[in-house]
Amino acid sequence: MKNSQKVSKLAELQNSTMEKQLNTLQEDALESLKKINNLEKLKELEVEYLGRKGKLTEILRGLKDVPAEQKPLAGQLSNKVKTIISDAIEAKKQEIERIDVEKSLNEGFFDTTAPSTSSQIGTIHPVFETLTEVENIFSQMGFTIADGPEIESEYYNFTALNIPDDHPARDMQDTFFVEQTQHPEHGHQVLRTQTSPVQIRAMKEHGAPLRLIAPGRVFRNEATDASHDSTFHQVEGLLIDKDISIAHLKGVLEQFLTRLFDKKVSVRFRPGYFPFVEPGFEVDFSCLICEGKGCRVCKHLGWVEFMGAGMVHPNVLKAGEIDSEKYQGWAFGFGLTRLVMMRYKIPDIRLLTSGDLRFLKQF
Ligand code: PHE
Numbered sequence: 001m002k003n004s005q006k007v008s009k010l011a012e013l014q015n016s017t018m019e020k021q022l023n024t025l026q027e028d029a030l031e032s033l034k035k036i037n038n039l040e041k042l043k044e045l046e047v048e049y050l051g052r053k054g055k056l057t058e059i060l061r062g063l064k065d066v067p068a069e070q071k072p073l074a075g076q077l078s079n080k081v082k083t084i085i086s087d088a089i090e091a092k093k094q095e096i097e098r099i100d101v102e103k104s105l106n107e108g109f110f111d112t113t114a115p116s117t118s119s120q121i122g123t124i125h126p127v128f129e130t131l132t133e134v135e136n137i138f139s140q141m142g143f144t145i146a147d148g149p150e151i152e153s154e155y156y157n158f159t160a161l162n163i164p165d166d167h168p169a170r171d172m173q174d175t176f177f178v179e180q181t182q183h184p185e186h187g188h189q190v191l192r193t194q195t196s197p198v199q200i201r202a203m204k205e206h207g208a209p210l211r212l213i214a215p216g217r218v219f220r221n222e223a224t225d226a227s228h229d230s231t232f233h234q235v236e237g238l239l240i241d242k243d244i245s246i247a248h249l250k251g252v253l254e255q256f257l258t259r260l261f262d263k264k265v266s267v268r269f270r271p272g273y274f275p276f277v278e279p280g281f282e283v284d285f286s287c288l289i290c291e292g293k294g295c296r297v298c299k300h301l302g303w304v305e306f307m308g309a310g311m312v313h314p315n316v317l318k319a320g321e322i323d324s325e326k327y328q329g330w331a332f333g334f335g336l337t338r339l340v341m342m343r344y345k346i347p348d349i350r351l352l353t354s355g356d357l358r359f360l361k362q363f
Contacts, residue, residue, distance in 0.1 A: 018066065018074050021059045022081045025049065029085045033092055042096065046089050056082060126363045127233055127352060130260075130340045131215055134235060137259050138213045141252060143237070146214040148198035151178055154187030156197035160319035161276040169193060176219050176230075191219035195236035196276060199312070199331055202238065203320025208327040209241040215336060226348040233336040240312065240322060240329035246281070249309060249330045257285055261343075266292075268303060277310025277331060288342070297342075304342070307334030 029049045036042050049055050056078065066074050124132075135145055148156075158170055168174065178189040198214035214236040222228045239248065250267060257265035265285050272282035285306045287298035294300040309332035314324040337349060344363075346352065351359045 026081045123363050126340050137256050144212045146198050146202050146212045148201050152192040152197050157190050157192050160200045161196050162313050162315040163275045193220055194218055195234045199238050200320050203322050208322050211239050213237050229349045234333055235336050237332040240327050244329045274308050276313050276316045278313045280310035283307050283309050307332050
């Protein structure tokens with residue numbers, strides 16, 4: 001006998017041995033299954049035959065000695081056996097469960113109105129938990145809570161807010177345009193990029209004086225990373241009345257943050273540009289971790305960037321049909337999502353919209 005013939009004979013032998021082993025395993029398993037009448041024993045049987053250290057695994061160890069051309073067949077057979085055994089186990093499981101229910105029904109113990117033991121109770125999402133607190137604090141300071149549509153017109157999202165036609169925010173790169181067709185006055189439909197359009201809607205609806213916050217979802221066509229997502233939450237603030245100044249804003253913000261974080265927080269204003277305010281500011285608050293001394297979280301500045309704000313631009317008051325000779329006011333907009341991340345030390349913004357239960361269950 002030539003050497004190669006010898007090898008293939010040996011292979012046949014091994015393969016048929018494996019075939020036999022698999023068939024015997026199947027028979028044994030199905031036979032033992034017949035005698036089982038409770039779920040614990042069933043689990044034991046499953047582990048014995050299909051478990052990681054079970055009998056099937058044991059047989060499959062021999063697969064490495066089967067020559068390459070015969071491996072697919074041996075593999076197919078073992079998969080078939082595995083499916084037959086696990087289907088039989090599943091069928092047995094259902095049978096046992098059915099018998100158990102019937103038994104308890106007969107004994108009169110089965111409460112069909114009892115809540116399912118496997119139901120899961122959800123938790124409040126961290127963004128909404130914080131939003132509820134934000135709303136409570138502002139409500140107690142006399143602010144109402146306003147709302148606006150998430151699908152906005154280009155007019156409310158940009159034009160009425162004094163944002164020029166050629167402003168980069170209107171670019172397709174930054175904004176999700178919903179419709180190609182344009183309304184003659186209101187332009188395209190967009191997913192709102194900010195909560196500021198609610199300013200205009202509220203001014204038109206209620207007139208002056210006004211004192212409101214408008215929380216909600218906003219959308220930007222961003223390349224996402226740990227600190228940028230295409231969907232996030234903002235909170236808009238608007239106060240319109242007679243003799244209003246930025247000093248009122250500073251007082252309101254310090255009061256708000258101190259209550260939210262339950263410790264003394266101060267704010268500072270830097271000049272900033274937003275077309276819908278004049279003058280405009282970037283507002284920072286003192287770092288909560290180091291209290292202004294400087295640490296890694298605030299990049300050793302002692303301050304954390306918080307929001308945009310400013311005195312409402314006369315063109316915006318006009319678009320909101322408010323007499324800018326009589327009334328003035330301020331507006332602000334902050335990223336609620338950022339605040340939540342800081343509050344709970346969440347390292348990646350995308351976790352908040354991921355729906356990942358491992359993350360959500362921590363709250
Ligand atoms: N809407 C601005 C933004 O999204 C924030 C802002 C609101 C700035 C109100 C000034 C006044 O960046």
